Amino acid sequence: MGDIADFINSPNGLNFQNLSPPVQMALMLGLSTLLPAALMTMTCFTRVVIVLSFVRQGLGTQNVPPNLVLTGLALFLTLFIMQPTFAEIDQKAYQPYVQKQMTGPQALKIGSDIYKRFMLQQTRKQDLALFLHLSKNTSVEHAEDTPFLTVIPAFLISELKTAFIMGFCIYLPFLMVDLVVSSILTSMGMVMMPPITISAPFKILLFVLADGWHLVSYAIALSYG
Template identity: 55%
Template sequence: MSLHRIVLFTGIALVFLLVVPDQVVAQPLPGIDLRINPTNEPTEVVDSLKVLFILTVLALVPAFMILMTSFTRIIVVLSFVRTAMATQQTPPNQVLIGLALFLTFFIMAPVFEQIRVDALEPYLANEISQEAALTNAETHLKEFMLKHTREKDLALFVNASKMDRPESTEDIGIMVLIPAFVISELKTAFQMGFLIFVPFLIIDMVIASTLMSMGMFMVPPIIISLPFKILLFVMTDGWYLIVQSLLQSYGM
């Protein structure tokens, strides 16, 4: 089994432990007993190496799952909001990451539901094989990522990988699609970030010009402009508008 399939399967399992209904989580799980014992059997050594390899892959699962969902765009946009307002560490990183995670679960809920119905539940019921479950899960994730990936970005990695021009979505490898999806998400996030910066930049320019005209050269403009930025953000219900824009950017 290839590395990306192991990461995909492990990540989906961890996600569903948090978001799937209780009847799925209640499925009996195998016990794990990690011991290092001397042996002369090569097969036992191979099994131990497989366990070590899987544990190593687990460390990479969060990065893979973050890059395959809407988390990247959300956290970058929220970071732009804080930077544009110049509020230093307010809101703190824990709040922004927590909000980004829950928005990600909300946006990805239809995809996770399709994976649960078509891949996880049939696999737990022994109706399909592990390979079929992975294929079904990968298909739904690829549909989501392709919907939000620019053709130009996808062509970049297809050409760089020296693969033949894909005739359908099934021909596009997940390892080609992930980086194309990420840079498409980053471009969209930076476009939204630019629009967020504009009104706050105008406030900074107005405050700086006013202070210069009054001869108050020693007063940092940010000290005066910060309350006005916060006031503008509160009066326009900024968090509502930011979250609404993020949801609408995914067609919700």
């Protein structure tokens, strides 16, 4: 958003404060349609929901927990993890703007810089370098100078990689249980019985005894420092 804020602040840009209230309201309603996309791509929601999906897949419980419960848990974990970033934006950008201590473009620039710093902290250098190369932007010497729209896809693929690494680590113990049960059934000559039928209760028991939801939530939150 830093480049967007520069455009708004430029003489040829759009001055939001000079627009009439109906036009401002129309623009705000239009921008609100982008909130679901922003939630999924610009926050930790992607990592959280993928890791939780790996947990359910590893347990082999099909639709338990239901998609609605899993998405709701991912949403509130996302709000919890993003709270420090949102609080900093509110303190350093939104509140000064409301109190008329700075203009709208200035608040947007400060808020976008704070948010970009959060994304850069979770973005791998090679992912950022990839999109800088694709955009043919060779003038960037420091990561903080990267355009906002270049940081977003780099952040997203970094989140996907991290989520799959965490998902693999979570899935591996469940796979070991399946292998042990399958070996026992084969040695007993019960090759026609699906191993998942026997292993599912053991995996659920193991997950409950280890307080799995607590550990998964802790691991996700800790992965963001």
